[in-house]
Amino acid sequence: MKISLGPILYYWQREMLLEFYQQMAGLPLDAIYLGETVCSKRRALRTADWIDLARHLAVGGRQIILSTLTLIEAESELSVLARLCGNGELLVEANDMAAVRLLAEKRLPFVAGPAINLYNAGSLHYLQQRGLVRWVPPVELPGATLAAILREAAELGFADQIEVEVFSFGHLPLACSARCFTARARNLPKDECGFVCLDYPDGLPLYTQEDRRFLTLNGIQTQSGNVLNLLPAWREMQSLGVNCLRLSPQSQHMAEIVRGFHAALRAGQGAPPDLTPFMDAPACDGYWYGEAGMTRQSPAGSAA
Numbered sequence: 001m002k003i004s005l006g007p008i009l010y011y012w013q014r015e016m017l018l019e020f021y022q023q024m025a026g027l028p029l030d031a032i033y034l035g036e037t038v039c040s041k042r043r044a045l046r047t048a049d050w051i052d053l054a055r056h057l058a059v060g061g062r063q064i065i066l067s068t069l070t071l072i073e074a075e076s077e078l079s080v081l082a083r084l085c086g087n088g089e090l091l092v093e094a095n096d097m098a099a100v101r102l103l104a105e106k107r108l109p110f111v112a113g114p115a116i117n118l119y120n121a122g123s124l125h126y127l128q129q130r131g132l133v134r135w136v137p138p139v140e141l142p143g144a145t146l147a148a149i150l151r152e153a154a155e156l157g158f159a160d161q162i163e164v165e166v167f168s169f170g171h172l173p174l175a176c177s178a179r180c181f182t183a184r185a186r187n188l189p190k191d192e193c194g195f196v197c198l199d200y201p202d203g204l205p206l207y208t209q210e211d212r213r214f215l216t217l218n219g220i221q222t223q224s225g226n227v228l229n230l231l232p233a234w235r236e237m238q239s240l241g242v243n244c245l246r247l248s249p250q251s252q253h254m255a256e257i258v259r260g261f262h263a264a265l266r267a268g269q270g271a272p273p274d275l276t277p278f279m280d281a282p283a284c285d286g287y288w289y290g291e292a293g294m295t296r297q298s299p300a301g302s303a304a
Contacts, residue, residue: 001234001244002031002165003028003031003265004165004245005246006033006170006248009037009038009248010197010201011039011198012198012251014044014045016201017045020251021053024254024258025057029258030062030063031062031064031065031244033065033066034057034065035068036069037067037068037070037095038219039180039197039220039221040069040080042195042197047080054066054089054090066090067113068085069096070113072096081099085099085103086102091133092108092110092111094110094112095116096116097116100112100116104130109132114167115138118138119141120152121153124149124153124162125153132162133161139173139228140172142288142289143290146164146240146242150164164241166244166245168228168229168231168245169227169228169229169247169275170247170250171227171250172223172284174221174224175221176221177222181220185204200218201251203216205281207225212225213226216281226281227279227283228285231275233288234265247261252278256275257278260275283296284296
């Protein structure tokens with residue numbers, strides 16, 4: 001079982017980004033995803049900078065993947081997408097169908113990110129025949145459904161030709177919109193946002209009237225309020241055929257999170273380490289068990 005570090009979903013200053021990846025370079029990560037997936041206005045690092053950083057991080061057999069935007073809204077964004085897909089060096093994670101088409105036309109292998117709506121083996125097979133080599137299922141896909149898809153993929157004869165990577169830690173990316181919710185919260189128009197996302201390195205928490213954290217606003221992206229933690233389910237995922245666990249970056253304690261996952265996988269037996277002290281919100285895992293996503297379930301599937 002491998003551990004990957006997903007793309008940073010938030011807007012951080014250039015110095016913070018570089019310091020973060022300098023720290024990640026020394027951790028037991030099998031793959032690191034780089035690039036902006038949320039908002040094209042976030043330009044602390046440009047395409048050439050991401051590629052240079054990729055070369056620096058690609059040591060000791062570690063795989064580096066470039067991630068694309070989830071929502072394409074302008075011609076200029078298509079131009080950046082074309083440069084990413086044609087970088088000629090690094091594997092690309094496609095987060096919308098425009099990227100899939102570009103990569104398939106170039107006959108290049110690619111990762112299908114969690115924003116690609118793949119919910120059955122037939123669709124997965126269609127993209128596998130066009131270059132898909134790794135699949136990150138949608139974050140709301142239950143484990144039982146994933147198991148059924150992988151069984152059918154085996155029957156169709158292509159299950160052993162793809163890797164399966166499950167989003168396993170972090171605030172869940174739930175939806176993207178043409179509206180910028182963070183700017184709206186500050187009474188600013190989207191085109192004159194002042195880059196207020198920089199003030200919220202882990203997103204802007206949204207609470208109910210009962211003071212319960214409900215969602216997290218991250219520019220045009222809406223995330224879960226609670227933090228997904230599927231570490232207790234890693235053995236189950238391994239038995240289903242999952243190859244890799246994706247950890248979504250947060251601004252604090254990421255090294256402890258990575259080491260916790262690595263320690264659990266290396267030990268193989270016993271209870272996994274408690275990651276609660278390193279999380280900025282309560283844990284959730286409901287989607288994996290076919291329940292409401294914000295709930296926390298036991299590994300057996302009953303409410304904790």
